[in-house]
Amino acid sequence: MGQGDEARVDALIAQVIAREGNYSDHPADRGGATRFGITEAVARADGYAGPMRRLPLARAEAIYRQRYWAAPGLDRVAARAPRLAEELFDTGVNMGPNVASAFLQRALNALNRGARDYPDLAVDGRIGAATLAALDAFLRHRGAAGEVVLLKAIEALQGERYLALAEHRPANEAFLYGWLADRLS
Incomplete structure (x- = not known):
């Protein structure tokens, strides 16, 4: 991935985090507690064991980059x-x-x-x-x-x-x- 591609992915992740907000634990949300839009289940699957209120921003960004961009192969779609x-x-x-x-x-x-x-x-x-x-x-x-x-x-x-x-x-x-x-x- 080139620097321009990395910057584009960084911007996408920043947009999602801005839209999702910091911390939420809405009673109607089956996802439960989230921070930066990352659910507790996803954070735990990534190995994070701390309280969701303290999930580091850098960890959330890394989860988005790996789980939602790289793993599905969106870099290959983006090339097209x-x-x-x-x-x-x-x-x-x-x-x-x-x-x-x-x-x-x-x-x-x-x-x-x-x-x-x-x-x-x-x-x-x-x-x-x-x-x-x-x-x-x-x-x-x-x-x-x-x-x-x-x-x-x-x-x-x-x-x-x-x-x-x-x-x-x-x-x-x-x-x-x-x-x-x-x-x-």
């Missing part, structure tokens, strides 16, 4: 479609990297013109060689406008999931407005 990678990062932070990756795979499958442009993908939530090859083929066939269309498709899937979460668990209505408002920024 930077805005798409940014949206997948944001979606992964909110819904999990596998969900974000599955959204990409579903959108690519629905946009491959009946598998004429490239074969359908297994929707496994992992960005591997097949997903990247499909993305390359999609962008080759659809050009620069293709990235915008993929962004819209992923945002539509994300919005539908947020609405379903609120419909299936009324306590989530406390968060729905903020979830949707974040999509506008």
